[in-house]
Amino acid sequence: MIYYFSESAGEAVMENRIKADIAIVGGGASGLAAAIGAAGANATLKVVIAERLDKTGRKILATGNGRCNLSNRNLSGKAYHGSVNNVMDVIAETPSAEEFFGELGVLCTSDEQGRIYPYSSSAASVLNALRIRSAALGVKEVCGFEVKSIEKKNGRFLLRSEDREIECSRVIIAAGGYAAPSFGTDGGMMRLFREKGYRTAKICPAVAPFKVSREALKGLKGVRVKGKIAALSDGKVLREEYGEIQFTESTVSGICVFNLAYLMSQYEGRLSLRADLMPEMSVKKLEEYLFSVQYQRYDCTLEELLTGIFVKNLAVYLVKRAVGRPLTDKISALKYGELHRLAELIKSLEFEVTGSSPWQNAQVTSGGIHGSCINARLESKLDRGVYFAGEILDVDGDCGGYNLQWAWSSGLLAGRSCAESLKTGAKNDQDK
Ligand SMILES: Cc1cc2nc3c(=O)[nH]c(=O)nc-3n(C[C@H](O)[C@H](O)[C@H](O)COP(=O)(O)OP(=O)(O)OC[C@H]3O[C@@H](n4cnc5c(N)ncnc54)[C@H](O)[C@@H]3O)c2cc1C
Structure with a gap:
């Protein structure tokens, strides 16, 4: 089979092996941003997105209950967790979400909590704008291409799916984590890099409900109540949130609870929740x-x-x-x-946490490729020419637009860094 680049924008014509300058693994939020970052930095580069699903950006459409909470006005390092310690530097190096999307023709608005949404209240506006710009820059999408292996030979990378190949000079891994596998994210790329010797931080569902014993929840199914909720370990309060607490027959949920879920990676087996249902009274x-x-x-x-x-x-x-x-x-x-x-x-209503929710109920992955594996430009320290962006890295943010902001910023920076490395450094390894 032969792949070649079609002249018609955005279409990947698949007929043999694709030769590209930059291949991006994963056409989600960070992958699309990376494509725009790379092709925007150097329009002569051939940039291709390999996406295992039949379309790019499926998860984006589900974000914010279909409204896409694409960032937050109150960005701060406190809202991010994990071993990548330059999250705010990466964000500062890239345009704000409003500037980025404004430049793509998407008007943004925010609510009283600082959460930024497209004015249309439609995630489709966001995805559409990303795909229009990426196609206009000549980026090709190769859908139905699940990257199963990545090899480096003579300075070139070879990405293989079951039956096809992409050859390129640089690779950006933007394949997400384990959360919400129905949107294409089964952690396959994380496993692949772990097998290659990359250090990975312990994974667990983040932005997700907690499991507690059914016995303790008997009678509470369907109850929603405003209050404070704290996560504790060995009697010590680790973090406290305020908001609507929701109960099902086996979980404690709600945005305020979601923001505590990442603590499971560190405190598994010794975590409890304590709700104050009347915070305004002693x-x-x-x-x-x-x-x-x-x-x-x-x-x-x-x-x-x-x-x-x-x-x-x-x-x-x-x-x-x-x-x-x-x-x-x-x-x-x-x-x-x-x-x-x-x-x-x-x-002081307490519940012992018995576990995390399954991946399909989680919005984000806590853990991933460890921060020590990448440099400030998001390039791998282990393999030159490999870059990482988005949720595959050990970064998870609070609920409220922080995760998508990380996806846009890390994608844009990885894309730009990758394109610049082809201009400078080893000019174009393709010629080697
Ligand atoms: C229901 C839901 C609602 C959410 N709402 C919000 C919100 O409102 N605001 C917010 O900030 N965050 C939200 N999030 C989190 C946010 O969507 C993610 O953090 C973000 O999409 C991560 O971007 P990413 O590009 O790293 O990964 P993803 O968006 O997950 O994209 C990864 C892509 O890689 C593809 N892929 C995986 N493996 C391979 C492979 N081997 N080969 C080829 N392709 C591959 C996948 O199919 C997928 O398309 C939500 C998540 C969910 C599930």
């Missing part, structure tokens, strides 16, 4: 309040004790767990100690 104040409710509802059964504060299922769950009396008992029968326990439970 235990003492809450106790006083519960006394007043006891007075107001003295003739009702325990089932009604907290229904003026919480939704019914949660109200009943809390009373059952703290008091342990039959729910048919009268509120007036409650002793001081029981009301005190209830106040404490509302302020």
Whole structure:
């Protein structure tokens, strides 16, 4: 079979072996940004994207519930985790998301929490703009091409799928991690580089729900409540968030919980969650309040004790767990100690974490190619000419647009660095 570059923009014509200057493995957020970064830096370069799915950018369409939360106004190193310690430098080296997308004709807007979205509220606007620009720059997409192996021979790389090949001078690995495998990310590239001797940081689902025992959640399925939630290990609070906490029959979820998930990589087996369902009151104040409710509802059964504060299922769950009396008992029968326990439970509802959610329920991968394997330009320190971008690297961000921002910035920088290395350095290894 022969691949060649078609003159019609954006189309990969597949007929034999493709020869390119730069091949990008993965046509997701970082891969598309890398293609624009590379071809934008040097329009004479032949840039090709190898994507295993039938289309590029499938995951982008699912982001932000279809709205694509593409960045955040409050970018800070605190929102990123992992061993790549120059995340903010990479972001600073590239245009802001609003500048980048503005330049692609996408108008952006933000909400009160600083989350940036396309004005259209449609992820399709974002993907469309990336593909239009990449095609205009002459980038070719080769879809249905799953890179299975990468070899270097005589200064050239050979990327092989089951039945096809791409030969190139530089490779950008933008194949994502393990999260959300239905969008093409099964961690295959990470395994391949681990086998090549690359150091990888322990992986675990990030931006994901936590599993806790079904027994502890009995009665809470479907409950949503605003509150503080903390992750603890050995009694020490590791991080605390505020927001809507959601319960299913086996998980604790919600954006505030998602932001704690990455801690599993370090604290697996010794992590617990503690929710404060009434952060605006101290235990003492809450106790006083519960006394007043006891007075107001003295003739009702325990089932009604907290229904003026919480939704019914949660109200009943809390009373059952703290008091342990039959729910048919009268509120007036409650002793001081029981009301005190209830106040404490509302302020400190604990769950042992039993595990992470499966990859299909995770949005992001914590862990990946270790920061020590790359230089400041995102080039591999182990193999010259290999660059990395996006989630495959050991970087994960909080919920709120931080992960896509990393994908755009690392992609743009890897693409630009790669193109510059062909201009300078070993001019074009292709000629060797
Ligand atoms: C449901 C969901 C919602 C999200 N919402 C947001 C949000 O609103 N804001 C935010 O900041 N982040 C969000 N994220 C996270 C964000 O989408 C990712 O962090 C980001 O897409 C990572 O970009 P990437 O290019 O590194 O990887 P990906 O976007 O995952 O792209 C990797 C690409 O590589 C391809 N590939 C993999 N292996 C191979 C191979 N061997 N050969 C060829 N191709 C290969 C895959 O098919 C895929 O297309 C969300 C994630 C999910 C799952």
